[in-house]
Amino acid sequence: xxxxxxxxxxxxxxxxxxxxxxxxxxxxxxxxxxxxxxxxxxxxxxxxxxxxxxxxxxxxxxxxxxxxxxxxxxxxxxxxxxxxxxxxxxxxxxxxxxxxxxxxxxxxxxxxxxxxxxxxxxxxxxxxxxxxxxxxxxxxxxxxxxxxxxxxxxxxxxxxxxxxxxxxxxxxxxxxxxxxxxxxxxxxxxxxxxxxxxxxxxxxxxxxxxxxxxxxxxxxxxxxxxxxxxxxxxxxxxxxxxxxxxxxxxxxxxxxxxxxxxxxxxxxxxxxxxxxxxxxxxxxxxxxxxxxxxxxxxxxxxxxxxxxxxxxxxxxxxxxxxxxxxxxxxxxxxxxxxxxxxxxxxxxxxxxxxxxxxxxxxxxxxxxxxxxxxxxxxxxxxxxxxxxxxxxxxxxxxxxxxxxxxxxxxxxxxxxxxxxxxxxxxxxxxxxxxxxxxxxxxxxxxxxxxxxxxxxxxxxxxxxxxxxxxxxxx
Amino acid sequence: xxxxxxxxxxxxxxxxxxxxxxxxxxxxxxxxxxxxxxxxxxxxxxxxxxxxxxxxxxxxxxxxxxxxxxxxxxxxxxxxxxxxxxxxxxxxxxxxxxxxxxxxxxxxxxxxxxxxxxxxxxxxxxxxxxxxxxxxxxxxxxxxxxxxxxxxxxxxxxxxxxxxxxxxxxxxxxxxxxxxxxxxxxxxxxxxxxxxxxxxxxxxxxxxxxxxxxxxxxxxxxxxxxxxxxxxxxxxxxxxxxxxxxxxxxxxxxxxxxxxxxxxxxxxxxxxxxxxxxxxxxxxxxxxxxxxxxxxxxxxxxxxxxxxxxxxxxxxxxxxxxxxxxxxxxxxxxxxxxxxxxxxxxxxxxxxxxxxxxxxxxxxxxxxxxxxxxxxxxxxxxxxxxxxxxxxxxxxxxxxxx
Numbered sequence: 039x040x041x042x043x044x045x046x047x048x049x050x051x052x053x054x055x056x057x058x059x060x061x062x063x064x065x066x067x068x069x070x071x072x073x074x075x076x077x078x079x080x081x082x083x084x085x086x087x088x089x090x091x092x093x094x095x096x097x098x099x100x101x102x103x104x105x106x107x108x109x110x111x112x113x114x115x116x117x118x119x120x121x122x123x124x125x126x127x128x129x130x131x132x133x134x135x136x137x138x139x140x141x142x143x144x145x146x147x148x149x150x151x152x153x154x155x156x157x158x159x160x161x162x163x164x165x166x167x168x169x170x171x172x173x174x175x176x177x178x179x180x181x182x183x184x185x186x187x188x189x190x191x192x193x194x195x196x197x198x199x200x201x202x203x204x205x206x207x208x209x210x211x212x213x214x215x216x217x218x219x220x221x222x223x224x225x226x227x228x229x230x231x232x233x234x235x236x237x238x239x240x241x242x243x244x245x246x247x248x249x250x251x252x253x254x255x256x257x258x259x260x261x262x263x264x265x266x267x268x269x270x271x272x273x274x275x276x277x278x279x280x281x282x283x284x285x286x287x288x289x290x291x292x293x294x295x296x297x298x299x300x301x302x303x304x305x306x307x308x309x310x311x312x313x314x315x316x317x318x319x320x321x322x323x324x325x326x327x328x329x330x331x332x333x334x335x336x337x338x339x340x341x342x343x344x345x346x347x348x349x350x351x352x353x354x355x356x357x358x359x360x361x362x363x364x365x366x367x368x369x370x371x372x373x374x375x376x377x378x379x380x381x382x383x384x385x386x387x388x389x390x391x392x393x394x395x396x397x398x399x400x401x402x403x404x405x406x407x408x409x410x411x412x413x414x415x416x417x418x419x420x421x422x423x424x425x426x427x428x429x430x431x432x433x434x435x436x437x438x439x440x441x442x443x444x445x446x447x448x449x450x451x452x453x454x455x456x457x458x459x460x461x462x463x464x465x466x467x468x469x470x471x472x473x474x475x476x477x478x479x480x481x482x483x484x485x486x487x488x489x490x491x492x493x494x495x496x497x498x499x500x501x502x503x504x505x506x507x508x509x510x511x512x
Numbered sequence: 513x514x515x516x517x518x519x520x521x522x523x524x525x526x527x528x529x530x531x532x533x534x535x536x537x538x539x540x541x542x543x544x545x546x547x548x549x550x551x552x553x554x555x556x557x558x559x560x561x562x563x564x565x566x567x568x569x570x571x572x573x574x575x576x577x578x579x580x581x582x583x584x585x586x587x588x589x590x591x592x593x594x595x596x597x598x599x600x601x602x603x604x605x606x607x608x609x610x611x612x613x614x615x616x617x618x619x620x621x622x623x624x625x626x627x628x629x630x631x632x633x634x635x636x637x638x639x640x641x642x643x644x645x646x647x648x649x650x651x652x653x654x655x656x657x658x659x660x661x662x663x664x665x666x667x668x669x670x671x672x673x674x675x676x677x678x679x680x681x682x683x684x685x686x687x688x689x690x691x692x693x694x695x696x697x698x699x700x701x702x703x704x705x706x707x708x709x710x711x712x713x714x715x716x717x718x719x720x721x722x723x724x725x726x727x728x729x730x731x732x733x734x735x736x737x738x739x740x741x742x743x744x745x746x747x748x749x750x751x752x753x754x755x756x757x758x759x760x761x762x763x764x765x766x767x768x769x770x771x772x773x774x775x776x777x778x779x780x781x782x783x784x785x786x787x788x789x790x791x792x793x794x795x796x797x798x799x800x801x802x803x804x805x806x807x808x809x810x811x812x813x814x815x816x817x818x819x820x821x822x823x824x825x826x827x828x829x830x831x832x833x834x835x836x837x838x839x840x841x842x843x844x845x846x847x848x849x850x851x852x853x854x855x856x857x858x859x860x861x862x863x864x865x866x867x868x869x870x871x872x873x874x875x876x877x878x879x880x881x882x883x884x885x886x887x888x889x890x891x892x893x894x895x896x897x898x899x900x901x902x903x904x905x906x907x908x909x910x911x912x913x914x
Binding site for chain 1: 586587588589590591610611612633643644646647654656660661662663664666667668669670671672673674675676677678679680682683684688689699700701728729730757758760761764814815816817818843867869882883885886887888889891892894895898899910911912914
């Protein structure tokens with residue numbers, strides 16, 4: 039028997055195949071990659087947008103919140119149903135609806151796994167550029183919610199640059215279609231990255247790119263992260279934008295190598311992964327220039343992957359870095375922040391000092407070319423001192439990035455974790471303008487409440503219910 | 513002081529012109545207008561003013577061209593913050609000194625302002641290669657009708673910190689707020705640029721378009737033009753291709769283009785390099801808003817690249833004397849007509865192209881800039897009411913009378 043009248047009404051309207059209400063079924067919808075969790079009253083696994091609309095109308099009538107989620111790989115609690123209510127999982131809406139190779143676009147359902155889209159369109163000479171490291175599990179809908187990035191957004195841009203249109207369900211359960219080619223306000227643009235607070239996306243039209251003629255992946259070894267960061271700053275400063283520029287420090291490199299044996303130099307203090315793509319001649323010429331800049335900034339070695347297999351392995355290892363750390367660290371906490379790219383060496387130095395002050399080991403694996411940092415703090419969650427130290431160090435890192443002209447999220451969003459920090463980046467007036475958009479699209483704040491906005495930033499807001507245990511992630 | 517009649521829109525002339533010196537003065541002007549119940553319309557270079565309807569009410573012209581400063585530019589960060597009143601040409605110059613660029617592709621770049629280009633939702637032919645202006649905008653500050661200044665985004669190239677408000681202001685024609693500053697992601701400029709023009713005979717049209725569309729080394733812009741004598745290549749049916757990249761790439765792409773066009777039966781392809789190519793490409797962009805006399809009007813319609821040439825052909829069949837640009841990479845179709853009577857022309861163009869919006873029109877021409885509003889109009893109206901409750905900002909200029 040469902041525990042609440044709300045759950046009972048959903049079940050009644052949509053049946054047990056679409057609506058889950060048993061606690062053991064709901065447990066998987068209680069959390070994402072952040073530490074906080076809360077059981078929803080019900081979970082919806084819709085077959086189509088119509089199911090979503092029906093459920094949203096019932097939620098509205100029962101005054102219950104609705105949280106749309108993807109695979110739950112977000113680091114900031116964006117998918118945690120902090121007030122219970124309904125969670126919508128798109129696991130079943132995971133199909134490629136249309137592929138238009140000539141016009142380089144595709145229509146997909148939000149539950150389609152990012153990598154599955156790439157696999158589905160392989161062989162047609164086109165690709166979908168945003169490739170978050172979580173792409174084996176994370177879904178297009180979740181990627182849209184957080185405007186996800188990935189290593190290749192350095193030259194191709196983030197998810198928002200690849201979404202041509204959306205279908206979404208509003209807070210009354212009505213279905214709408216948007217296109218960036220429509221006259222009028224760019225609703226597509228503001229829905230992307232709104233973390234499920236403005237509408238529930240039920241279909242995504244994506245832009246595809248033509249596969250480059252040639253791709254080369256190279257690995258350079260450096261003495262330390264600062265040297266590698268200085269090389270990245272110099273590459274960008276020289277006006278070269280490769281398709282990816284990724285750094286891993288020694289701690290991460292060793293963890294990755296232990297698992298993947300991809301051929302990264304384990305003795306290096308830091309490793310720079312460079313991908314160049316484009317026309318044949320340009321790729322060869324580009325590699326020569328990049329290698330010489332790297333050497334001028336202290337690169338100890340430079341090596342190009344020999345073939346497609348080795349390239350794929352280097353990428354698999356890089357994208358599996360967080361997972362590899364999970365095998366050797368008791369618990370870790372990944373931060374996501376950005377700085378202007380000239381500040382990279384400086385910010386890496388500062389992060390090291392912050393971690394040292396808090397007596398926490400730190401690993402760094404990050405999208406260096408974009409200035410998007412992912413310091414990974416290692417701790418043991420059974421030790422209260424360490425847990426507090428992680429929270430404090432995380433906040434200090436964000437403050438440091440803000441002070442350098444950066445920001446507090448590059449690709450995971452604000453979610454629950456960083457909502458109070460948002461007021462360090464934006465003024466009350468800045469936030470008030472954003473709150474107007476929320477008030478128009480979700481006046482009752484039923485869609486993903488307690489996210490993005492600092493307490494009090496939405497007019498008439500009461501304090502968040504429910505306690506937060508820690509801001510640390512296992 | 514510029515003569516007040518240069519700010520006239522449709523039959524309306526403002527009572528006064530305000531020329532603020534900075535963002536605070538812009539915000540104060542909006543607040544004052546809102547308090548007085550006046551309607552205010554922002555002006556930049558005026559190059560795309562006809563891409564929106566004349567306002568329903570019009571008291572104050574707000575000329576933001578004094579906001580022309582570069583606020584933040586470290587070339588090594590590949591980012592730049594510009595005042596909304598800066599001209600696109602001035603922005604290009606600043607960046608060119610460091611071999612960088614922001615591909616806004618603005619028509620009449622020497623007059624067009626950064627803010628106006630964004631507010632008008634302009635997106636030019638190179639967007640298939642480099643992204644739209646909205647994609648290059650990483651941060652925005654607007655003045656709102658309540659007199660506040662609101663920023664979003666920042667100076668970093670990856671950012672999911674709060675709503676992406678810049679997207680809302682781009683293409684809003686100043687109806688939600690007034691852009692005062694825009695931050696861009698800038699790109700390294702391609703070392704080589706070449707513009708190729710290839711006139712073709714009408715019976716070779718389909719082959720020419722098909723061969724050019726299938727190039728392995730794609731031009732960053734590829735268009736089929738009929739008419740538009742302001743653009744390179746006279747008035748004949750012709751293909752214009754812009755090649756950008758390394759010297760080696762441009763050479764290879766030229767060979768590929770020539771051989772593909774040769775195989776299609778095109779007799780000659782002539783080339784312009786470097787600054788000549790840049791000037792010719794600007795001429796092409798200028799043609800989008802160039803008038804062919806006081807009775808001319810120009811529409812643009814978005815669409816699929818594969819359909820652009822055939823859609824353009826259908827418009828030429830349906831509207832006598834129509835000149836067209838078919839953008840084979842973005843799918844845009846641009847139509848210019850000299851009309852004795854504009855109403856049937858407007859109908860015919862929209863009948864063939866669906867959602868076509870106005871780009872340019874002679875002062876005597878009466879035409880609706882927007883046509884049928886999108887199905888999400890109710891949401892758009894609600895956004896307008898939330899941002900501008902008293903109808904201060906360019907009332908009536910936008911879609912559906914917003």
